[in-house]
Amino acid sequence: MKLEIKNVTKRFNTKTAVNNFSMVVETGQCVGLIGPNGAGKSTLIKIISDILNADNGEVLLDGKKISKMKNEMGYLPQYPDFFHWMTAKETLFFMGQLSGISKEKLLNEVPAILTKVGLFNEQNEKVQTFSGGMKQRLGIAQTLLHKPSFIIMDEPVSALDPIGRREVLNLIQEIKQETTILLSTHILGDAEEICERFVIMKQGTKIEDTTIEKLLKRYNDSVVHFEMASPSRHWVQPIEKLPYVKNVEVIGKRAKVTLDNIQENKDMLIRNVMENNVDIVRFEVGSTDTLEEIFLKMVVSV
Amino acid sequence: MTSFYILTKKEYVQMFREFKLIWLPLVFMFLGATQPVVTYYLPSILAALGGNQGITIDPAMTQQDGAQVMAATLGSQFDQLGIMVIVIAMMGIIQSDKANGMLDFILTRPVTVGSYIGGKIFSNFLFVALSVTFGYFVSFVYAHFLFSHMPFLDMIFAIIFYLLWVLFIIAFTTMVSTIFNGQGVIALISIVSLLVLKILSGLHPIMDLLNPAGMSQQAMLVLITGSVDSYLYGNMLITFIWIALMVMVSHYWISGKKYHKD
Numbered sequence: 041m042k043l044e045i046k047n048v049t050k051r052f053n054t055k056t057a058v059n060n061f062s063m064v065v066e067t068g069q070c071v072g073l074i075g076p077n078g079a080g081k082s083t084l085i086k087i088i089s090d091i092l093n094a095d096n097g098e099v100l101l102d103g104k105k106i107s108k109m110k111n112e113m114g115y116l117p118q119y120p121d122f123f124h125w126m127t128a129k130e131t132l133f134f135m136g137q138l139s140g141i142s143k144e145k146l147l148n149e150v151p152a153i154l155t156k157v158g159l160f161n162e163q164n165e166k167v168q169t170f171s172g173g174m175k176q177r178l179g180i181a182q183t184l185l186h187k188p189s190f191i192i193m194d195e196p197v198s199a200l201d202p203i204g205r206r207e208v209l210n211l212i213q214e215i216k217q218e219t220t221i222l223l224s225t226h227i228l229g230d231a232e233e234i235c236e237r238f239v240i241m242k243q244g245t246k247i248e249d250t251t252i253e254k255l256l257k258r259y260n261d262s263v264v265h266f267e268m269a270s271p272s273r274h275w276v277q278p279i280e281k282l283p284y285v286k287n288v289e290v291i292g293k294r295a296k297v298t299l300d301n302i303q304e305n306k307d308m309l310i311r312n313v314m315e316n317n318v319d320i321v322r323f324e325v326g327s328t329d330t331l332e333e334i335f336l337k338m339v340v341s342v
Numbered sequence: 343m344t345s346f347y348i349l350t351k352k353e354y355v356q357m358f359r360e361f362k363l364i365w366l367p368l369v370f371m372f373l374g375a376t377q378p379v380v381t382y383y384l385p386s387i388l389a390a391l392g393g394n395q396g397i398t399i400d401p402a403m404t405q406q407d408g409a410q411v412m413a414a415t416l417g418s419q420f421d422q423l424g425i426m427v428i429v430i431a432m433m434g435i436i437q438s439d440k441a442n443g444m445l446d447f448i449l450t451r452p453v454t455v456g457s458y459i460g461g462k463i464f465s466n467f468l469f470v471a472l473s474v475t476f477g478y479f480v481s482f483v484y485a486h487f488l489f490s491h492m493p494f495l496d497m498i499f500a501i502i503f504y505l506l507w508v509l510f511i512i513a514f515t516t517m518v519s520t521i522f523n524g525q526g527v528i529a530l531i532s533i534v535s536l537l538v539l540k541i542l543s544g545l546h547p548i549m550d551l552l553n554p555a556g557m558s559q560q561a562m563l564v565l566i567t568g569s570v571d572s573y574l575y576g577n578m579l580i581t582f583i584w585i586a587l588m589v590m591v592s593h594y595w596i597s598g599k600k601y602h603k604d
Binding site for chain 2: 110119123
């Protein structure tokens with residue numbers, strides 16, 4: 041299922057939650073939608089899943105309006121909640137029947153899917169006794185029940201404890217083989233683990249659309265780290281003034297210097313630093329920036 | 343199996359789990375019994391409590407026939423406490439689905455807004471109508487034994503007219519529940535509006551024509567006089583138009599996704 045989002049804009053009163061957002065998700069891709077709180081991720085997801093109407097723009101699934109393709113789509117909200125008086129099994133029967141699955145088929149599939157999400161032993165318990173993680177897993181079961189070819193998830197793991205997180209991540213890994221997935225998160229490690237492609241949002245706008253390799257490469261290329269014998273800052277100013285040095289950051293004994301071109305400049309840099317009487321004990325080319333740091337840099341500085 | 347059927351079935355399971363299926367008919371049966379019983383024993387109650395001094399009751403005043411007592415059941419029990427009970431039982435009809443996100447969830451499935459609202463109104467109306475009819479029947483039994491017998495056909499016509507007013511009450515509460523988000527606000531707006539309509543009915547024939555509460559007036563008229571007045575059909579038609587309008591507003595509100603708080 042190919043998902044196309046075309047120039048989607050959504051305003052709430054004066055605040056623009058999503059601003060002229062476009063993207064294409066190809067069949068079988070897994071895309072992580074990343075952004076700080078309030079970036080408009082949830083609003084965008086609600087527009088894609090046809091819960092909110094966009095002010096401008098449209099969302100197409102295989103070239104057709106999403107409202108006509110509901111059975112091809114599975115949606116998991118940020119805090120899935122169900123009728124408290126229903127049991128897990130009843131919830132899945134209810135949602136399954138609404139998706140047009142026959143009762144006979146559900147009799148086979150519901151226990152299977154409950155086993156898959158690890159709720160088989162709780163199938164006859166009421167949803168009101170469920171913890172957040174269990175509701176999340178029931179939500180995932182509901183999302184998968186009608187075998188959609190496109191799944192959209194709003195913060196599927198953010199509210200879970202580490203064990204629940206791991207379980208849900210494994211589940212998503214499993215689903216990923218056969219479906220197109222779009223998920224939002226503000227925990228980058230999770231996105232890094234399951235998605236190849238990232239779309240970063242800030243204040244309703246798409247600021248980046250890339251893969252993790254490209255992203256790491258771009259931000260790692262021209263950085264060197266070195267460690268000094270004792271903390272000192274006297275050398276920072278002269279080094280910063282050098283034409284090939286873009287930026288210098290010092291935290292305690294560690295310094296991070298961004299250069300124009302690492303191959304040409306690194307020897308020069310060492311020489312220059314030595315000239316300033318800095319006692320270097322370790323020198324390292326390349327950076328150990330994680331996605332988290334890159335993300336912070338992008339969201340804060342752009 | 344259509345989604346209309348599934349949603350209707352779900353409503354009944356919910357009513358059963360929440361014991362609504364038991365308490366609402368009981369409340370209406372109690373309301374139905376109150377009017378004939380209190381009217382019948384009123385002289386003795388007053389005599390016992392009021393003593394002999396001051397008030398004397400003209401015995402002719404209490405000589406009502408069964409039909410009048412039944413009309414009073416509709417007019418002063420069902421149309422006052424009854425309306426409040428119906429509104430309180432129905433105020434969460436859409437609001438609770440909005441609050442816990444189920445409405446969003448249901449609408450991400452291939453379910454039309456029409457079958458969602460249709461299922462809600464159909465199932466709840468059928469249930470409330472049955473409860474009201476039970477109460478009406480209890481009232482009939484008491485009125486029959488304590489007062490006089492009344493023509494069976496008039497009684498059937500009266501309850502049919504009255505149930506149209508009940509359908510309006512449900513459609514109105516559903517609309518208010520769709521538009522507003524707080525249960526208190528929904529109950530207040532619904533109860534006040536419906537009671538105002540009820541108070542306005544019977545003031546002027548033309549106003550009654552436009553007023554859905556006029557159907558309740560028609561029901562009482564059939565019971566007391568055994569005949570219908572010329573405004574009946576117009577009143578019926580306009581009540582249906584009102585109901586259709588309420589359903590359309592709810593439909594528009596949900597399909598236009600205006601129910602989101604943000």
